[in-house]
Amino acid sequence: MSIELVLALTTGAALFGVGIYGALSQTNLVMIMMGVELILAGAMVNLVAFWRFLHPETAAGQMFVLIVMTVMAIEMAVGFGVAIARFRSRGSVEMEEAVELKG
Amino acid sequence: MTAQMFFIGFFGIAAIWFGVVVFRTFSMVRSALALLFSQTALGAMFLTMQAEFLGVLQIMMMATEMSIMAIFMVMFMMDPGGMGTMDMTHQKKLSLWAGFVSFVGGVAIAVFVDWGPIAAIAPGAAQQTVDLGLELLGRSMLIFEMAGLTILTAMIAATAISIQPLKKKSQ
Numbered sequence: 125m126s127i128e129l130v131l132a133l134t135t136g137a138a139l140f141g142v143g144i145y146g147a148l149s150q151t152n153l154v155m156i157m158m159g160v161e162l163i164l165a166g167a168m169v170n171l172v173a174f175w176r177f178l179h180p181e182t183a184a185g186q187m188f189v190l191i192v193m194t195v196m197a198i199e200m201a202v203g204f205g206v207a208i209a210r211f212r213s214r215g216s217v218e219m220e221e222a223v224e225l226k227g
Numbered sequence: 228m229t230a231q232m233f234f235i236g237f238f239g240i241a242a243i244w245f246g247v248v249v250f251r252t253f254s255m256v257r258s259a260l261a262l263l264f265s266q267t268a269l270g271a272m273f274l275t276m277q278a279e280f281l282g283v284l285q286i287m288m289m290a291t292e293m294s295i296m297a298i299f300m301v302m303f304m305m306d307p308g309g310m311g312t313m314d315m316t317h318q319k320k321l322s323l324w325a326g327f328v329s330f331v332g333g334v335a336i337a338v339f340v341d342w343g344p345i346a347a348i349a350p351g352a353a354q355q356t357v358d359l360g361l362e363l364l365g366r367s368m369l370i371f372e373m374a375g376l377t378i379l380t381a382m383i384a385a386t387a388i389s390i391q392p393l394k395k396k397s398q
Contacts (some may be wrong), residue, residue: 128232129337131232132235135243137336139269140329141333142243142326143246144325148325149317149323152303158250162246172276180346180350182362183359183363184362189281196292197288201385217303218315
């Protein structure tokens, strides 16, 4: 067992945990997006660690990280689009006030 | 203890610490800066793991992304400076438990799974970039193209939902 790999995976798990806490506990849309960013960051650390310590000979691991970065950018773009639309129509991005979205 | 082990641990702790600060501070600007530092520490961690291209890309991308995020946070928050120490959380206990259980589960998998043989060396920075380029424009080209197309769609969608409707504008 490589200590470096375990350290990197533990960092990934911790960032994932903090992100889950943030995404579930925050009431503001922008703060929820910050939680999701941390969750994706945790996934990225794991992917880089897997590439470096298990399969450095293939670039597929690095390619996967680029895809996660793309997902982060898309999440930001669409999230802020929704935030602007919501702010314009309701004057707030507080998710506790968005009761009409309840199923 | 090797230098790589030390720096992975150091930047890992920094990334986690700043990640926690994001949700601990009342000031939105501090919150965005903490997320920027967390992501930068992650970029430094990538550099320590010899993923030079990804490390630099992460730092550059997050620096711009978090600056934009800080502007949006100041625009949208009711108390961006955090002067009123307003609590903007709900279901705290459940969230804490969900975060803790995910962390413990992740650590258990990291420690108890047999990951097989560990690679001692990684290719050099130049070789990595060549390999990544060949991967992106070879075997993974379809996935790479789809990512580009998805970004374009997201940009159009984000602009479409955020622009003011013409009808309302004229009123």
